[in-house]
Amino acid sequence: MAANEAALRRGVQPGQFLAMARSLVPDLQAEAVSPGQDLKALHKLAEWCRCFSPLVAVDPPDGLWVDTTGCAHLFGDEQAMLEAVKNRLAERGHTVRAALAETAGAAHALARYGQKALNVVTQGETAQALAFLPVEALRLDAEERDRLRTLGITRIADLCEVPRAALTRRFGTQPARQLDFALGRQKEPLRFEQPVVALQVTRHLVEPIGTAENIAHVMQVLTEEAAALLQQKGLGARRVDLFCQRVDEGVQAIRIGTSEPVNDPSRLLLLLQERIETIDPGFGIESMSLQVELAERQASAMAGGDLAGLSQEVGKEGLGVLAERLRNRPGLQGVYYLGETHAPFPERGQQRLAVPSSLRGVSLWPRPTRLFAPPRPIALPELGEDDSPHRFVWQGRALSVCGADGPERLHGAWWQQADQAGAIRDYWIVEIESGERFWLFRQGDGVHRWSGDGAWFVHGMF
Amino acid sequence: MTDRQGMAMLRDTVARIERRYQKNAAVLYLETGLPPVDEALKGGLRRGVVHEFLGEGHDRQLCARPTRFIAHILAQAAGPVVWVMPQGEGLALAGLRRAGLSAERLLCIEADPSRLAGTVEDVLHSKHVTAVVADLTEPLSLTASRRLTLAAEASGVTCFLLHRHEHFIPPSACWTRWRIGAAPSDPVRIGKRALLSYPEPFSLTLMRCRGGEALSWKIGTDHVSSSSFPLAAAMAYNALAKEAPAGRPGLTVGAVRA
Numbered sequence: 001m002a003a004n005e006a007a008l009r010r011g012v013q014p015g016q017f018l019a020m021a022r023s024l025v026p027d028l029q030a031e032a033v034s035p036g037q038d039l040k041a042l043h044k045l046a047e048w049c050r051c052f053s054p055l056v057a058v059d060p061p062d063g064l065w066v067d068t069t070g071c072a073h074l075f076g077d078e079q080a081m082l083e084a085v086k087n088r089l090a091e092r093g094h095t096v097r098a099a100l101a102e103t104a105g106a107a108h109a110l111a112r113y114g115q116k117a118l119n120v121v122t123q124g125e126t127a128q129a130l131a132f133l134p135v136e137a138l139r140l141d142a143e144e145r146d147r148l149r150t151l152g153i154t155r156i157a158d159l160c161e162v163p164r165a166a167l168t169r170r171f172g173t174q175p176a177r178q179l180d181f182a183l184g185r186q187k188e189p190l191r192f193e194q195p196v197v198a199l200q201v202t203r204h205l206v207e208p209i210g211t212a213e214n215i216a217h218v219m220q221v222l223t224e225e226a227a228a229l230l231q232q233k234g235l236g237a238r239r240v241d242l243f244c245q246r247v248d249e250g251v252q253a254i255r256i257g258t259s260e261p262v263n264d265p266s267r268l269l270l271l272l273q274e275r276i277e278t279i280d281p282g283f284g285i286e287s288m289s290l291q292v293e294l295a296e297r298q299a300s301a302m303a304g305g306d307l308a309g310l311s312q313e314v315g316k317e318g319l320g321v322l323a324e325r326l327r328n329r330p331g332l333q334g335v336y337y338l339g340e341t342h343a344p345f346p347e348r349g350q351q352r353l354a355v356p357s358s359l360r361g362v363s364l365w366p367r368p369t370r371l372f373a374p375p376r377p378i379a380l381p382e383l384g385e386d387d388s389p390h391r392f393v394w395q396g397r398a399l400s401v402c403g404a405d406g407p408e409r410l411h412g413a414w415w416q417q418a419d420q421a422g423a424i425r426d427y428w429i430v431e432i433e434s435g436e437r438f439w440l441f442r443q444g445d446g447v448h449r450w451s452g453d454g455a456w457f458v459h460g461m462f
Numbered sequence: 463m464t465d466r467q468g469m470a471m472l473r474d475t476v477a478r479i480e481r482r483y484q485k486n487a488a489v490l491y492l493e494t495g496l497p498p499v500d501e502a503l504k505g506g507l508r509r510g511v512v513h514e515f516l517g518e519g520h521d522r523q524l525c526a527r528p529t530r531f532i533a534h535i536l537a538q539a540a541g542p543v544v545w546v547m548p549q550g551e552g553l554a555l556a557g558l559r560r561a562g563l564s565a566e567r568l569l570c571i572e573a574d575p576s577r578l579a580g581t582v583e584d585v586l587h588s589k590h591v592t593a594v595v596a597d598l599t600e601p602l603s604l605t606a607s608r609r610l611t612l613a614a615e616a617s618g619v620t621c622f623l624l625h626r627h628e629h630f631i632p633p634s635a636c637w638t639r640w641r642i643g644a645a646p647s648d649p650v651r652i653g654k655r656a657l658l659s660y661p662e663p664f665s666l667t668l669m670r671c672r673g674g675e676a677l678s679w680k681i682g683t684d685h686v687s688s689s690s691f692p693l694a695a696a697m698a699y700n701a702l703a704k705e706a707p708a709g710r711p712g713l714t715v716g717a718v719r720a
Contacts, residue, residue, distance in 0.1 A: 266466075318590020319542040323569055332581065334572035338555040338565050350555040356566035362559050366660065369529040369557035373550070386655055394520065403649025403656035431658055435644035435665075436520055460554065461526040462644075462662060 236261020
């Protein structure tokens with residue numbers, strides 16, 4: 001019988017009979033052991049532990065291995081990582097003992113038989129840390145354990161001293177092998193959990209392929225199969241990974257994302273084919289697999305598509321597909337629609353949107369189609385009696401103003417940014433002799449210091 | 463799959479043949495909305511070719527006037543527009559809106575200058591787009607511009623190249639090349655102030671046009687017009703006869719239709 005902390009506090013001991021425990025705690029809640037469900041829960045927890053490292057293996061009946069090679073720095077250091085593991089699992093209601101060591105065997109032993117709940121063994125100290133643990137810590141059968149105990153070998157240190165030849169002759173290969181696994185003399189293969197994916201389609205190729213046409217062909221076969229499966233389930237893919245297993249053990253991976261659930265094979269294929277150039281086939285690719293990482297519910301795309309090309313909505317749809325294709329393309333810094341904001345200053349007057357906004361409304365005042373970013377500072381222009389600029393210097397040339405419109409006073413967005421409180425800009429549209437119109441502004445109202453420092457800028461041209 | 467591809471290819475071929483014998487001007491040309499210009503170009507800017515635009519004077523780098531002109535032309539036509547630009551100074555939406563181009567039709571793409579031409583070509587291949595506009599920070603080579611022309615021809619998508627630099631522009635395969643600048647307006651004097659009149663006057667120069675003449679227009683102001691762009695009649699309309707190099711064939715000297 002196992003007991004949790006609350007039960008332990010009331011005097012129940014692990015290994016007691018249930019009747020005895022019941023007499024101690026009358027309202028004891030007892031549940032029958034179900035190894036199948038435990039294992040299922042363990043696998044589920046293993047999946048959750050993927051947040052620490054991508055390599056997670058189960059160690060039935062009650063353990064998990066997480067290969068943290070190259071992951072510890074994400075949490076700070078190894079001790080911090082172990083604490084994070086403990087805390088996060090405690091949040092989920094698990095009491096854990098954890099150990100971090102060089103080998104899976106050592107970690108297994110230290111987590112179960114170590115003195116502390118959290119053990120970190122640094123490189124090279126494994127043998128020392130294991131020396132005083134009982135031989136049970138090595139994963140041995142009950143029979144082997146008993147035979148070792150009868151001969152007085154109780155600690156791992158004792159086991160280390162026995163000559164190997166004698167050890168193998170008397171106890172079989174198992175204890176020596178487990179000792180090697182724990183001390184890292186022999187590498188132990190772990191069976192890591194496969195990540196849960198919505199769907200996976202794989203093709204093993206008879207001969208390695210290397211040309212773009214062949215890769216495209218396999219992609220087509222894979223996407224058609226995946227799309228058919230998605231359509232059957234009524235799902236659409238949001239994120240798809242393509243893995244190309246190379247002959248020399250290397251894996252080339254492509255990831256594509258879509259802006260909406262897609263199960264149209266031609267659309268998925270188009271996105272994948274865009275990325276063919278990024279695959280390095282090396283000596284050849286021997287198998288390719290397509291994993292739908294993330295899928296969402298979607299109405300099935302009509303099979304066959306629109307043969308006569310009669311659909312009317314082609315314009316908008318086409319732009320969406322084009323935007324999606326370009327977003328998956330390497331080398332493009334941004335694919336976006338423009339949208340207006342309510343910020344009063346023009347440089348913040350627009351934002352980048354992933355989907356087009358259907359907001360309509362034209363500003364009442366003339367606005368340039370191009371702005372300088374940032375606004376170009378100019379020297380203080382000559383001002384007329386009505387405060388309008390008469391002459392200003394632009395790129396080393398003095399320009400005289402024929403006509404001016406303004407000022408258009410804009411107030412800073414004090415409700416959004418505290419530093420814009422009270423900020424004022426006076427915008428002028430000025431025309432020079434050649435007819436070109438500049439958009440000038442002065443920071444501040446020209447009188448009060450708090451409204452701006454009175455510097456002049458050219459913000460754009462009309 | 464192959465059936466569908468074959469069908470699509472067939473449909474494209476039919477559409478291309480149809481386009482050649484199309485009488486409807488709106489399918490063949492993008493109207494500028496300026497009657498004298500449209501008339502001289504026999505209907506407007508040709509679709510499915512490359513048009514180049516340059517700024518003038520202080521506007522060479524920024525190209526505000528050409529941008530405005532392009533936005534005005536695209537506002538007359540329907541369908542999505544893709545604007546490809548290098549990272550940095552982009553477009554100002556408020557001004558485009560005033561020129562008549564709505565934001566939902568406009569997809570912006572930022573690309574490395576080295577990948578710009580390739581991206582434009584790629585977008586030109588998609589058929590659902592009306593026009594592609596590209597901000598160039600350096601001139602394209604003849605080969606690159608030929609590629610763009612071929613891509614535009616195949617899909618029927620119009621390509622506008624905006625030269626936002628002051629380098630020499632080598633020969634290119636463009637259909638027309640324009641220089642769009644400002645023209646002096648006549649500020650209204652009230653007391654000591656000189657107020658500007660709207661809309662602002664433009665000077666349009668058709669520097670070269672395949673199979674046509676080099677022309678220039680001054681689009682004047684009309685105080686009554688409420689349009690976002692000076693739709694008033696061209697004030698002066700003269701050929702570039704005086705400025706044109708003498709030895710160049712294809713330039714009709716003195717083609718004045720005032």
